[in-house]
Amino acid sequence: MSFKTVAASKVTITELMIPSYANFGGKIHGGILLSLMDKAAFACASKHAGSYCVTVSVDTVDFLQPIEVGELVSLHASIHYVGRSSMLVGIQVVSENVTESSVRNTNTSFFTMVSKDKHDKPKEVPGLVLESEEEVKRFIEGIERKRMKDLYKKGIKALREKVVPMENLDKLEAERCHVNLKK
Numbered sequence: 001m002s003f004k005t006v007a008a009s010k011v012t013i014t015e016l017m018i019p020s021y022a023n024f025g026g027k028i029h030g031g032i033l034l035s036l037m038d039k040a041a042f043a044c045a046s047k048h049a050g051s052y053c054v055t056v057s058v059d060t061v062d063f064l065q066p067i068e069v070g071e072l073v074s075l076h077a078s079i080h081y082v083g084r085s086s087m088l089v090g091i092q093v094v095s096e097n098v099t100e101s102s103v104r105n106t107n108t109s110f111f112t113m114v115s116k117d118k119h120d121k122p123k124e125v126p127g128l129v130l131e132s133e134e135e136v137k138r139f140i141e142g143i144e145r146k147r148m149k150d151l152y153k154k155g156i157k158a159l160r161e162k163v164v165p166m167e168n169l170d171k172l173e174a175e176r177c178h179v180n181l182k183k
């Protein structure tokens with residue numbers, strides 16, 4: 001089995017936020033950032049895998065602060081964890097206002113990418129050489145993230161099977177809704 005360092009596949013994409021990226025409120029459209037994050041995740045994962053990769057899952061993208069037109073956005077991508085064919089890529093988004101010399105961390109998200117062979121089947125990726133305590137920490141967190149995600153998926157499936165709407169109307173009492181079923 002081959003191994004590669006985390007450093008070997010680190011990628012940074014920097015892009016100027018131009019007016020055509022703005023939404024009706026004048027801030028940068030969330031979809032633009034998602035697209036850039038996906039590009040950074042793809043570049044990083046395919047560098048590590050040495051093959052074509054696809055996005056399988058995105059774990060929590062929280063847009064906590066708006067990004068303005070004119071800011072320089074950098075997306076730093078690195079591999080945190082590898083399974084057999086999957087890679088967990090951490091994307092840190094940093095926005096810089098060059099005229100004010102201010103830099104903000106806007107969000108961090110995790111993309112799961114899977115390497116594919118020429119028959120479109122999941123393909124084994126190289127293992128990771130962990131060269132710092134931080135990289136060891138991230139890898140262990142990756143194992144835990146995967147475990148928690150599996151539990152969450154099972155929980156959501158069970159929830160969908162369990163909830164019988166008309167037997168649970170009491171749960172709506174303190175909520176901001178009004179049940180008015182159409183006959």
Ligand SMILES: CC(C)(COP(=O)(O)OP(=O)(O)OC[C@H]1O[C@@H](n2cnc3c(N)ncnc32)[C@H](O)[C@@H]1OP(=O)(O)O)[C@@H](O)C(=O)NCCC(=O)NCCS
Nearest residue numbers: 054055056057082083084085086087112113114121122149
């Ligand atoms: C995801 C996909 C690769 C799974 O293929 P599969 O033949 O079912 O293969 P597996 O079940 O062996 O899964 C392959 C890997 O993906 C991981 N995986 C599958 N679904 C996942 C999910 N929802 N979240 C995280 N990882 C997932 C598996 O854990 C496995 O990882 P491992 O090899 O490191 O153990 C396949 O469904 C696919 O190609 N989906 C479309 C992806 C795509 O086109 N993305 C672009 C968005 S339009």
